[in-house]
Amino acid sequence: MIKRFGAVLIVALIGVVGIGRVGHGTFAQEATSDLAGHPLIGTWMAMTPFGASPETFSADGSVVAGPPIIEAGPDGVLFLGVGIGTWESTGERSGHATFVQALGGADGTYTGTLTIDAHLAVSDDGQTFIDNDPETTLTFRDAQNNVTQVITPYKGGDGSIPPVTANRMAPGKPGLPPATPAAATPSS
Numbered sequence: 001m002i003k004r005f006g007a008v009l010i011v012a013l014i015g016v017v018g019i020g021r022v023g024h025g026t027f028a029q030e031a032t033s034d035l036a037g038h039p040l041i042g043t044w045m046a047m048t049p050f051g052a053s054p055e056t057f058s059a060d061g062s063v064v065a066g067p068p069i070i071e072a073g074p075d076g077v078l079f080l081g082v083g084i085g086t087w088e089s090t091g092e093r094s095g096h097a098t099f100v101q102a103l104g105g106a107d108g109t110y111t112g113t114l115t116i117d118a119h120l121a122v123s124d125d126g127q128t129f130i131d132n133d134p135e136t137t138l139t140f141r142d143a144q145n146n147v148t149q150v151i152t153p154y155k156g157g158d159g160s161i162p163p164v165t166a167n168r169m170a171p172g173k174p175g176l177p178p179a180t181p182a183a184a185t186p187s188s
Contacts, residue, residue: 035059035060036059038095039126040095040120040122041058042056042057042168042169043057043175044129044166044169045166045167045174046129047164047165047166048067048068048164049161049162049164050068051067051068052068052176053066053164054175055083057087057097061086061087061088062084062085062086062087063084063085063087063097063099064084065082065084065099065116066082066083067080067083067101069081075105076106078103078104079103079105079106080102081102081103081104082101083099083116085098085099085116090119093121093126094119094122096117096118097116097117097118097120100113100116101114101116103140111142111143112142112145113141114139114141115137115138116137116138117135117136117138117139118136118164119131119135120133121133126168127167127168128165128166128167128168129165130164130165130166131163131165132154132164133154134152134154134155136153138150138153139151165177
């Protein structure tokens with residue numbers, strides 16, 4: 001009797017786990033159907049004020065961004081992890097993405113996170129996007145998750161901070177903007 005009860009319990013648990021997996025699969029499929037034709041889906045080379053950032057927007061609402069991993073901060077060198085997050089459609093050619101990067105100091109200590117809330121607008125031809133939206137924010141948190149700084153780079157709209165722009169990537173086309181010719185060096 002106990003062996004039989006144990007077998008029934010195992011079958012029941014497998015069924016519950018299976019139902020949970022079906023539920024998760026259904027959610028992902030629903031998300032995919034809502035975003036499948038959105039022009040943000042794909043891989044982009046975004047150019048930020050800090051450098052190149054390859055980014056992939058998926059039909060399941062996930063986003064992965066690879067912005068520059070090191071920069072000078074007010075407290076010295078700052079190391080940034082890959083940006084992982086989600087995105088949603090806000091219009092026929094626009095979207096709102098939220099992604100988080102882990103931050104670390106030059107000595108390897110975890111120092112907190114950077115959350116970027118980006119508001120992206122895709123061009124009519126679907127080959128570029130721009131973020132210069134006043135709602136875009138960068139939120140820095142310390143290692144205890146306390147907000148230490150919020151930056152709204154485009155709130156004033158004065159153009160003092162260049163927008164984030166991106167080009168769609170394709171095989172053989174890394175999406176980088178055209179090179180800027182270097183200044184000529186005088187010859188003697």
